[in-house]
């Protein structure tokens with residue numbers, strides 16, 4: 001088995017240890033979260049009482065399939081803990097997310113959680129964000145104009161596609177532009193500037209949100225806590 005799978009599974013399992021009975025848990029998206037769901041499902045079968053708030057249709061389907069109780073986000077008053085993946089994590093715990101295209105719902109749930117744990121394999125740790133192309137969710141109408149406005153930041157946005165003909169459409173019915181910035185000096189400021197553009201719904205920059213990062217490395221886990 002390839003090491004990234006072992007490391008993602010180790011990180012996912014370690015995050016489940018933070019869940020206690022009675023919690024409402026934000027369930028992120030992506031392959032690392034899928035491993036976390038496997039472990040959580042085992043605990044639910046053993047009697048752990050939780051309700052999950054999924055951040056994507058894919059996570060919702062898998063959670064239901066595994067027997068993890070799901071709750072409608074609109075009906076709850078608080079999310080105790082969210083557990084989510086990431087595409088890049090810098091030393092200040094700023095993140096790039098959205099590789100799987102679920103960044104909007106992820107950001108809404110993660111931002112409303114009292115604690116956010118990010119689970120990754122060690123390859124996602126970077127000294128500075130930007131090597132991974134930044135996903136930006138945009139309104140489909142006039143997407144070319146929105147892409148032009150983003151290009152003025154010195155980047156070449158690429159419309160995410162499933163195939164030559166088929167455009168990727170998010171769970172919210174929107175498009176995603178993947179933007180290879182290369183080096184992002186100030187993630188928070190870039191996010192603020194991009195959010196000002198007409199047509200931009202949300203960026204994959206998650207700044208100052210993560211509390212704990214669990215990184216799988218050689219089958220073991222490193223738990224990093226944000227310095228306050």
Ligand SMILES: O=C(CO)[C@H](O)[C@H](O)COP(=O)(O)O
Nearest residue numbers: 030031032085098099100102
């Ligand atoms: O942000 C995400 C989806 O929108 C994922 O959390 C991110 O892409 C990491 O995915 P994986 O765990 O498969 O590497």
